[in-house]
Amino acid sequence: MTMDYEYRGLLASTWDVWRDDTANWSDRHLFLEVIRRYGEPALDVGCATGRLILDFLEQGIDCDGVDVSPEMLAITRAKAAARGLRPNLYQQRMEALDLPRAYRTILVPSSTFQLITDANAAQEAMRRFSNHLLPGGVLVMPFFLPWQPGQPLETDWLLVFERVRASDGLTVRRWSYERYEPELQLWHSKDRFEVVREGEVIDVENHERSPAGRWYSQAQAAALFEQADFVNIRVTSEFSDAPATEGEALFCVWGEKRL
Incomplete structure (x- = not known):
């Protein structure tokens, strides 16, 4: 499959060099709780080098992975083979998602959704996520604000x-x-x-x-779910189940597919 992708070369091959101690990252604990609550199978969107999917598979969770980068997926496959795992991995864009089964839980970790910069593509990705959920299933996506009013418009190196x-x-x-x-x-x-x-x-x-x-306010992120006909939409603080407060720079949005 030929497609443009950003995570290549040293950006891909050094991903685990600097993200090497992730077992106690707070998103991992939240996502495990989401899967426990809503069920399997689960889909890890933007699975990168397998941080979550390999962890979940080792725990016996039925989980598939998708990423746009073939180099990231190759790293995941190599790590999986070394651990005796055989994950279902797919190279696809979020806005072109077309997988052979539906899921009880779809997770989009690491604010991966925000890598979609075109508004129409973002809406199409939301539609694709909904199409891949079983009735009553959940989509959970973290969002972050890289810039807030009063901050500089550029960083140093x-x-x-x-x-x-x-x-x-x-x-x-x-x-x-x-x-x-x-x-x-x-x-x-x-x-x-x-x-x-x-x-x-x-x-x-x-x-x-x-x-x-692209970044989103809490209201804008929730609106994405509303426009895609999700229900029981919630915005929570960071990687917790507590309601988000106004202005938080990191939050998750949850939405369920209609029964």
Whole structure:
């Protein structure tokens, strides 16, 4: 399958280098509770390198994964094979989702939905999610606000991580820059990766996404669910079951498919 995708090269291969201790991330605990409450099968949308789906499969949860990046999916498959797992993985865009079965629970972790920058594509993705839910099933998506009024409209170049890569002992650095367009609720990003051997930079890789993502207020995010005919819509604080308060920079939206 041929399609454009952003998570390639060092952006994909170093994903686990800096996200290497995720067992106690709060979203994991929330999503496990969501699956317990609403049931299986579950779908992990934007499964990346398998952080959640492999964890869930090891716990006996019936869970599939989808991602647009073939490089991310290849990493997931390799990790799964090493752990004796055989996940169902699909390379598809959210707005083109077309899978062979329906789900009781659909999760879109890591604010992945916000990578859709076109409003029409976002609405189509919501329709596709609904089409892949069983009646009474739930869609849960976290959202974050990368910029709020009063903050600068761009960042400096910031060091995201500097880690030793286990595969070859070389040091990898990632630097990131972001620019914000509040009137459009879009952000733009640049990333620079450096591979270092004995203090010398031996490889550089640059990534630019423009726009990189779209942000939503709580009301706007809830409206996406309403427009897609979800019911029992709730907005919760961060990765909890508590109602979100106005202005929170991280929140989840829940919506159920009509019975």
